[in-house]
Amino acid sequence: MRRRRGCGTLCAVQVREFRDGDWPQVWAIVREVVRARETFPYDPGMTEAQGRATWIETPPGLTVVAVDGDRVLGTAKTGPNRAGPGGHVSTASFMVAAPERGRGVGTALLRHAVDRAAADGYAAMQFNAVVxxxxxxxxxxxxxxxxVVGTVPRAFEHPTRGRVGLHVMYREFGAR
Structure with a gap:
């Protein structure tokens, strides 16, 4: 990834498949986001082993990282939302390191996830729990x-705002 002069956001973010050596940096992001208790409904007391089992996908799922050289800026995981008759709908989750937020990392990860899901033949993407x-x-x-196709009221315990809703968000890729 290279930054151009005068570019307030990241001009180009490299998104690539997760490698085992990325885990320490990915875990730092996952731990920070989960412990903040503001955006993910994961147990803030999760251990590193639980975090790895939760975040690192196995096929047909995929975990990716957004990087600047060897520095992991953010991460995403994608895969089928459900098995069987629901297997034509994909899902994804995204986490960005705090210093990198607002600079295009999340956008790059989202675009990658949507493009991959469409290329893999999914008909849509669904996010099940967007705070x-x-x-x-x-x-x-x-x-x-x-x-937003629905909101579950008061389903998430926010640390400062109390119980807030969780959105289900959906996008179709086109008729198949």
């Missing part, structure tokens, strides 16, 4: 064609 107070994520997803 409604995560305004930057909700806005990003809307800009990329996702709609």
């Amino acid at each position: 409604e107070t995560n305004e930057s994520a909700v806005a990003l997803y809307r800009r990329h064609g996702f709609e």
Whole structure:
């Protein structure tokens, strides 16, 4: 990834498949995001082993990282939302390191996930639990064609805002 002069956001983010050597940096991001208790409904007391089992996907799922050289800026995991008759719908989750937020890393990860899901033959992508107070994520997803198709009221215990809703967001890729 290279930054151009005067570029307030990242001009080009390299997204690549996760490698085992990335785990320490990925775990630092996962741990930070989960312990903040603001955007993910994961147990903030999860151990590193639990974090790895939760975040690192096996085929047909995939875990990727957004990098600047050897530095991991963010990570995503993708795969089928459900098996069997629901297997034509994909899902994804995204985490970006705090210093990199607002600089295009999440956008690059989202584009990668959507492009891969469409290329892999999925008919749509669904996010099952987008915290409604995560305004930057909700806005990003809307800009990329996702709609809120439902909200589960008071389903997420936010550390400062109390119980807030979890959105289900959805985007179809086209008729297949």
